[in-house]
Each structure stands twice: as structure tokens, then as C-alpha cells.
Amino acid sequence: MEISPILKSLRKNPVAALLIAAQVALTLAILANVLFIVSDRIATMSMPSGIDEPNVFTFASQDIGEGRNPIDGTLADLDAVRAIPGVIAAATQIGIPMGQSGWQTGVTLKAEEKVEGPERLAALYMVDERMLDVYGMQLLEGRTFNAEEVIAWKTGDQPKPPVVILNKALSQKLFPDGSALGRMINITGDPGEPAQQVVGVVDTIASPWPRSQNPDRVVFVPFRPSGSTNFIVRTEPGELDRVMAAIEEALFKVDRNRIVDGIRDFKTTRARAFEGDRAMAVLLAAIALALLAVTAFGIVGQVSFWVTQRTKQIGTRRALGARRSDILRYFQLENALIVLLGIAVGCTLAMAINGALVKYLSFGALPLSWLPIGALVVLVLGQLAVLGPALRATRIAPAIATRTA
Amino acid sequence: MLTMKSLKKIYRTALVETHALRDFSLTVNSGEFVAVTGPSGSGKTTFLNIAGLLEEHTEGQYTLDGINVSGMSDDQRSSLRNQKIGFIFQSFNLIADLDLYDNVDVPLRYRGMPKAERKQRIEQALTRVGLGSRLHHYPAELSGGQQQRVAIARALAGSPKLLLADEPTGNLDTVMARGVMELLEEINGQGTTIIMVTHDLELARRAGRHVHMVDGQVVDIAETDFSSLRAA
Ligand SMILES: Nc1ncnc2c1ncn2[C@@H]1O[C@H](COP(=O)(O)OP(=O)(O)O)[C@@H](O)[C@H]1O
Ligand SMILES: [Mg+2]
Numbered sequence: 001m002e003i004s005p006i007l008k009s010l011r012k013n014p015v016a017a018l019l020i021a022a023q024v025a026l027t028l029a030i031l032a033n034v035l036f037i038v039s040d041r042i043a044t045m046s047m048p049s050g051i052d053e054p055n056v057f058t059f060a061s062q063d064i065g066e067g068r069n070p071i072d073g074t075l076a077d078l079d080a081v082r083a084i085p086g087v088i089a090a091a092t093q094i095g096i097p098m099g100q101s102g103w104q105t106g107v108t109l110k111a112e113e114k115v116e117g118p119e120r121l122a123a124l125y126m127v128d129e130r131m132l133d134v135y136g137m138q139l140l141e142g143r144t145f146n147a148e149e150v151i152a153w154k155t156g157d158q159p160k161p162p163v164v165i166l167n168k169a170l171s172q173k174l175f176p177d178g179s180a181l182g183r184m185i186n187i188t189g190d191p192g193e194p195a196q197q198v199v200g201v202v203d204t205i206a207s208p209w210p211r212s213q214n215p216d217r218v219v220f221v222p223f224r225p226s227g228s229t230n231f232i233v234r235t236e237p238g239e240l241d242r243v244m245a246a247i248e249e250a251l252f253k254v255d256r257n258r259i260v261d262g263i264r265d266f267k268t269t270r271a272r273a274f275e276g277d278r279a280m281a282v283l284l285a286a287i288a289l290a291l292l293a294v295t296a297f298g299i300v301g302q303v304s305f306w307v308t309q310r311t312k313q314i315g316t317r318r319a320l321g322a323r324r325s326d327i328l329r330y331f332q333l334e335n336a337l338i339v340l341l342g343i344a345v346g347c348t349l350a351m352a353i354n355g356a357l358v359k360y361l362s363f364g365a366l367p368l369s370w371l372p373i374g375a376l377v378v379l380v381l382g383q384l385a386v387l388g389p390a391l392r393a394t395r396i397a398p399a400i401a402t403r404t405a
Numbered sequence: 406m407l408t409m410k411s412l413k414k415i416y417r418t419a420l421v422e423t424h425a426l427r428d429f430s431l432t433v434n435s436g437e438f439v440a441v442t443g444p445s446g447s448g449k450t451t452f453l454n455i456a457g458l459l460e461e462h463t464e465g466q467y468t469l470d471g472i473n474v475s476g477m478s479d480d481q482r483s484s485l486r487n488q489k490i491g492f493i494f495q496s497f498n499l500i501a502d503l504d505l506y507d508n509v510d511v512p513l514r515y516r517g518m519p520k521a522e523r524k525q526r527i528e529q530a531l532t533r534v535g536l537g538s539r540l541h542h543y544p545a546e547l548s549g550g551q552q553q554r555v556a557i558a559r560a561l562a563g564s565p566k567l568l569l570a571d572e573p574t575g576n577l578d579t580v581m582a583r584g585v586m587e588l589l590e591e592i593n594g595q596g597t598t599i600i601m602v603t604h605d606l607e608l609a610r611r612a613g614r615h616v617h618m619v620d621g622q623v624v625d626i627a628e629t630d631f632s633s634l635r636a637a
Contacts, residue, residue, distance in 0.1 A: 005503060324483075
């Protein structure tokens with residue numbers, strides 16, 4: 001209702017107001033993109049691994065010297081680990097979700113088919129007959145491997161098993177129209193007749209590389225890595241720390257000629273996998289906060305200056321019958337109008353910045369819903385920033401009208 | 406219209422207490438034109454500010470249009486000011502960024518008047534002070550005398566019962582001052598009570614009553630022969 005005189009007097013003295021609006025526009029444009037990128041990173045960081053995260057840890061064991069038979073040694077190690085109270089299951093492994101190292105292979109359905117691009121790639125996990133217990137995972141169809149199918153595996157062996165298990169994502173990718181059970185696939189990555197039969201499908205499980213373009217496709221093969229290898233252990237709830245602390249001693253009892261290291265709970269594994277994302281999110285959030293602060297202080301400074309500059313005008317308005325709340329509202333409305341102008345420009349600018357990010361840095365397109373959220377943030381910020389100086393304005397005495405030249 | 410009994414106004418700062426009004430008593434009746442004179446620092450502006458509810462008195466009793474204003478809230482004083490009082494200032498106090506129309510509109514908006522009524526009053530008030538053709542000019546485009554006329558239009562537009570003017574001609578040359586004075590007399594002639602502080606004894610003598618202040622008190626109240634003045 002008091003909008004038109006406010007607009008008129010802003011139009012008469014537009015420079016400072018336009019500068020604030022420009023700052024708000026820039027802030028909004030950057031804020032909307034930062035909010036989007038940060039929320040995108042947070043979504044990435046919280047993607048499911050598919051395993052019983054709180055109760056899983058991993059470690060590596062390396063044999064020193066030529067002492068023991070690697071196959072028997074590994075079996076003895078596994079027995080020793082499983083004997084630790086609180087352990088549900090343990091296995092040697094290649095392939096831990098989000099572990100950032102492991103195997104990847106091409107999967108094809110026909111002899112002449114070639115593996116081209118990431119479309120046909122899947123992570124390859126070596127597991128034994130206890131895979132469901134080890135990962136804490138659900139079987140959706142078929143069966144798991146039985147003990148007779150599991151073969152001891154040493155570095156250099158070519159994995160060409162007769163049977164494989166797929167996770168849901170790979171199964172749907174390869175056989176979008178029906179069940180994968182009983183179907184033959186080729187997981188060698190080389191051209192050739194499909195020779196691996198699918199015997200089971202398990203639920204979601206992430207690949208070791210959550211930041212790759214195909215983080216969700218996994219094929220399981222029945223091999224038990226032996227000798228110097230990685231282990232995965234799943235414990236009863238609440239027993240993780242105790243078992244992790246006991247692991248080294250239990251293995252030293254089997255054989256002292258070894259190095260046990262990299263004992264790491266899954267929480268750490270996940271954090272390491274997304275370190276870059278977290279750093280990026282924190283950095284961007286800090287930049288956004290700094291930008292918001294600069295804008296807020298810019299508004300505080302400008303409005304404080306206006307209050308001083310308009311002291312006599314404010315006193316006169318009070319003398320003419322303005323209540324304190326009228327003075328407050330004047331500054332609030334004025335700020336809202338300036339910020340709204342900034343928002344209008346800022347939305348366009350936000351789309352332009354996002355356009356450049358999409359084009360040159362292959363970011364996703366900014367969902368439009370971030371614009372009203374960003375707009376609300378700068379609007380509230382503006383109102384908070386204006387409050388202090390505006391309240392000071394309300395305390396200007398009406399007598400100023402007669403007491404100043 | 407206005408009754409002040411034994412008013413005191415004390416300004417306290419860390420170092421000094423200034424008794425701006427001491428035992429100040431005055432009654433102004435409806436329709437009067439009162440001129441207030443006195444040396445600088447004698448408390449004229451203080452009196453006007455208290456009369457116009459811009460400041461609160463320290464002690465004593467003040468009744469404005471039958472209302473005891475002691476102890477009123479800031480909001481109540483604001484709306485009373487808005488409805489009953491028009492102010493004219495020495496330095497005009499127009500808002501430079503608003504045109505004449507919007508300047509006169511300021512007090513009307515605070516009264517929450519509908520737009521159509523405001524428009525009618527604004528145009529009427531500006532026409533009355535001879536500026537009806539310059540609604541959308543800005544104050545800087547006018548002479549001092551014209552600016553003071555705009556201020557008078559602003560004060561009049563809300564049809565106040567009481568018009569308070571603190572040295573309204575203080576910043577004007579003699580010709581312009583006479584023009585403003587004539588306008589005030591005309592307004593008073595139509596029934597509005599006016600209290601005007603002035604340094605100009607010539608103008609003071611033209612008022613219906615002349616109150617002289619020294620050191621925060623009324624020292625002399627001279628009734629002027631109204632009829633002879635009008636004839637002059
Ligand atoms: N806000 C104030 N604080 C302290 N002293 C004041 C204030 N306003 C006015 N005074 C003092 O009160 C006295 C009366 O001032 P004023 O009413 O402005 O006089 P006049 O208008 O007659 O020149 C002066 O001594 C002045 O210095
Ligand atoms: Mg004075």
C-alpha cells in the first residue's frame with residue numbers, strides 16, 4: 001500500500017538500490033547453484049551400499065616369507081576369525097562396496113558381442129558360500145553358491161566360473177524383460193560363447209566405485225582369494241569395535257609371519273569414498289555462507305547510511321503522524337522491493353550459470369525448485385539485515401523535524 | 406483548543422539540566438491566531454513541540470482539544486498528531502525524492518485514507534496554495550516560498566484543527582514571507598487555529614494574540630485589535 005511512493009523515490013535515487021539488487025542477484029544465482037550441487041553431493045554421499053554397514057569391517061593380511069600353503073593358510077585364518085566371539089561371518093574378498101579398488105569386467109550375452117563403453121561393464125566380486133551372511137544382503141531369486149562351487153583363487157587366475165550371481169541392477173540391465181535365472185552370460189570381457197550360468201539374483205549392492213557412471217552393477221563369482229588377501233568380517237550389532245581390536249591377535253595365533261593392516265570399519269570406507277564430494281560440498285557451502293554474509297553486511301551498511309541520511313525525513317514523517325511501525329515497515333518494504341528486483345535478475349542469472357556448468361563441467365541441470373528456495377533465503381536474509389538499521393530509524397525522535405536546520 | 410498548566414520541560418544530559426520551560430501556562434482557544442516571540446533559546450520550539458506532541462513535558466498538565474495527553478502511548482500520540490495537527494517547519498521539510506503530490510500525500514497515507522479521497526484532498530490543498538498546476542514537480546524545482554506553500558498544503562490536506570508553525574518565514578525573503586503570512590491568515594480566517602513562532606515582530610503584530618517568551622516562561626500576552634489589523 002505504501003509501495004508506489006517507495007518505488008518513486010527509489011527511482012529518483014537508483015544507484016545504491018541497484019547495487020544492492022545486483023548483489024542480491026549474484027548471491028541468489030550462486031546460492032541456487034551451490035544449494036543444488038551440495039544437495040546433489042549429499043544425495044551421492046548417502047547412496048546405499050546394500051550391506052550391513054554398521055557391523056562390517058575389512059582388513060588386509062599379507063604373508064611374509066615362504067612359510068605356509070596359501071590355500072590352507074587362508075582357511076585356517078578364516079576359522080580363527082570366525083571363532084572370535086561376536087563374529088557372524090567372515091570371508092576373503094575381492095570387491096567391497098565403495099572400497100575404491102577391485103575388479104571390473106565386461107558382460108555380454110552373445111558370442112560376437114563386443115564390450116564398448118561403460119554400458120556393458122560390471123564390478124566383479126569374489127565371494128564364497130557365505131556371501132549373504134558376510135554382506136548382510138538379501139537373495140531375491142534362485143540360490144547362492146554352494147561350498148563345492150567355491151574355488152580357491154590366487155593372483156593371476158582367470159575367473160571363468162560355470163555359475164555366477166547377479167545383483168538386481170545388473171540383472172535388470174541384461175534382462176530387462178524377464179528373469180535372469182538360468183540364462184547364460186559371458187563375463188570374461190573377451191568375445192566368446194556365453195559360458196556362465198546365472199543361478200541367483202541378489203538385492204542392491206554398490207560397486208567399489210560409487211563415483212563412476214555405473215556404480216550399481218555387480219556380478220558375483222565363486223572364488224575364495226587366498227594367501228595375501230583382503231578380508232571382510234560382519235559382527236553382531238555392537239560387537240564391531242571389540243572384534244576389530246581382537247583381530248590382529250587372533251591371526252597372529254595362526255601364524256606370526258604376516259602383516260595385518262588396513263583394519264577399517266565400513267563407516268571409514270564410505271567416508272573415504274566420498275572425501276572429494278564432502279570437501280566440495282563443504283567448500284561450496286562455505287563460499288555460499290560467506291557470500292550471504294557479505295550481502296547481509298552490505299545491506300546493513302547501506303541501510304544504516306540511508307537511516308542517517310534520512311534522519312530529518314524520518315523525523316518529519318513521525319511529526320506528520322507516522323507511527324514507529326510505519327517507519328519500520330517503510331524500510332522493510334523498501335528492502336523487499338529491492339531484493340525482489342534482485343531475485344528476478346538472479347533467477348535468470350542462476351539459469352545462465354547452471355547452463356555454463358552443464359555445458360563445460362557436465363553438471364546436472366538445475367531443478368527449478370531451487371530458485372524459489374534460494375529466493376526465499378535471500379528475501380529472509382534481506383529482511384533480517386534491514387531489521388537492525390530500521391529499528392534504529394524507528395527510534396529517531398519526531399522532534400528532529402523542528403530541531404534540525 | 407489547548408490548555409497548558411504549569412508545564413515544565415527539563416532536558417537532562419550527563420553534564421547539564423536545561424529548564425526549557427518553567428511554570429509555563431497558556432490557553433489557546435479555537436480559531437485563534439497566536440504568534441509566539443522571544444529571544445533565541447527562550448523555549449519557543451520546546452513549547453511548540455510539546456503542543457504538537459513531538460515531545461513530552463516533564464511536569465504539569467496539557468489538554469489538547471479536550472484530551473489529556475499525559476501518559477499517552479507513542480502510537481496514540483502519533484495518530485493524534487496525524488489527525489488534529491498540521492506542522493509547518495522553518496526549513497519546509499519536504500521530501501526531495503517525492504513530487505508535490507506525493508509530499509502532500511504523506512500524512513494522508515498514515516491516516517489510512519482511501520485513494521480517491523486522498524487524491525481529492527491533495528489536489529484541493531495544492532490548488533488552495535496556488536500550486537494546483539504543478540502536482541508532479543519536485544521540491545527542488547520550486548522557490549522557497551513555493552516550497553513553504555507545499556508544506557502548508559501538506560499540513561492543511563488532513564483538515565487539522567490546529568496548525569503549528571515554527572518560524573515559517575524564517576528562511577524566506579520579505580516578499581515571500583508576506584505571501585506565506587497572508588495564506589496563514591486566510592486559513593485562520595476559515596477557522597483553523599494557528600500558533601506561529603516567529604522572530605518577525607511585524608508578522609507577530611498581525612496575529613490575533615502575541616505571546617512573548619523569556620527564559621521558558623510567558624512574560625506578556627498582548628491582545629491585538631483584530632479588526633484594525635485586518636483593515637491594515
Ligand atoms: N534536546 C535538547 N537537549 C538539551 N537541551 C535542549 C534540547 N532542545 C532544546 N534544548 C535547550 O532548551 C532551551 C530552549 O530551546 P528552544 O525551545 O529550542 O528555544 P527557541 O526555540 O526559543 O530558540 C535552549 O537552552 C536549548 O538549548
Ligand atoms: Mg526554535
